[in-house]
């Protein structure tokens with residue numbers, strides 16, 4: 140299981156493992172232990188990882204729909220973190236605008252605190268309806284020692300609303316993953332529990348770790364509501380600052396993305412005693428299980444069965460039809476983290492098997508979940524670089540590649556059907572009804588007429604066969 144491209148990068152071996160007979164792990168360096176993860180990328184390795192700022196601003200803080208999203212740093216940090224992730228809401232302020240203190244050379248030399256304070260005041264004056272200002276620190280302002288926390292305090296006194304300062308400078312941590320942690324911790328510390336509402340919250344939940352990518356929440360919120368539950372906050376898809384302030388009132392946290400949001404569930408459990416359950420809201424089995432587990436907590440089991448039965452009947456014929464067309468296909472999933480394991484079961488429900496799974500910033504718990512679910516001969520790879528992805532696509536030749544926009548054109552150029560699992564080209568993909576969309580997009584990718592034309596008119600793809608080391612040797 141050696142990658143040709145890693146002959147000059149032996150450090151990569153411990154990040155690559157094959158599932159052997161009887162569930163054994165065969166790591167690239169020959170040892171039996173588990174895959175290395177969440178460690179610094181080796182210099183020279185062409186990683187696709189993001190930075191801590193990206194994880195905080197782009198993933199956790201950015202979806203909050205009525206906060207001014209202000210970057211304390213150079214304008215590029217603001218521009219390139221703006222508008223790429225479709226974390227939709229029922230208003231578009233958070234997607235439409237981005238704000239920046241616009242640090243230039245003079246500010247770097249003489250300090251940017253005054254400029255930051257001015258930026259917060261100006262942004263708030265322009266958009267007085269915003270409920271808070273979220274300020275994200277960047278590498279440059281952290282390195283010169285700007286005291287953003289202090290500026291935020293001053294600004295809060297002047298504008299009379301929360302100014303939340305995220306210490307998410309890009310160089311912290313080894314990937315965007317630390318940015319999720321900073322985002323959770325800061326929102327918890329500064330907002331959660333800052334208002335004590337009256338009322339009965341005994342049948343209320345928070346959906347934690349869903350970001351409403353292309354309206355995913357529309358596929359499952361009504362299901363929880365059909366159980367008779369009230370959703371207080373969505374952390375952080377389609378959420379307002381006011382919802383976050385009272386999310387500590389929920390009786391139960393439902394944790395979906397367990398990489399980016401278990402932190403806040405743990406903190407709420409510790410401080411408020413709020414229990415949480417881990418769920419997967421993609422796929423029929425998983426979605427049904429999520430409803431059953433939630434219902435069991437509130438004693439609503441019978442109602443859950445009714446809801447599940449009603450929904451499954453609606454989608455099953457569509458799923459069966461797609462399954463006929465997708466049966467037996469072999470998939471390479473490469474996502475940021477948990478989606479790589481969330482989807483293994485879903486793909487199986489569609490008749491497909493994951494033969495390679497990779498994550499950009501997964502931790503040990505993510506890899507354990509992947510490893511448990513995949514079958515013998517499947518490859519697992521941590522933080523794959525571009526040459527490795529190319530080698531997997533050309534040598535293992537998956538039928539389908541589920542990944543993101545960074546890999547899309549590589550897949551197209553190599554003639555591998557591709558589905559965008561990060562931002563979804565159509566979507567939503569969650570819940571019962573979203574699964575039909577997912578199946579449809581996979582079917583479209585696999586059976587696009589271009590593949591037949593390609594084989595008719597272009598040079599045929601080289602024949603391939605499996606080998607003991609997990610790669611298909613390509614005959615050239």
Ligand code: CFM
Pocket residue numbers: 194198224315350352396397398399474475476477478479543560561562
């Ligand atoms: Fe959680 Fe996400 Fe993901 Fe993530 Fe992401 Fe994303 Fe992802 Mo792209 S929060 S870890 S940092 S499920 S943006 S909505 S698709 S890499 S696997």
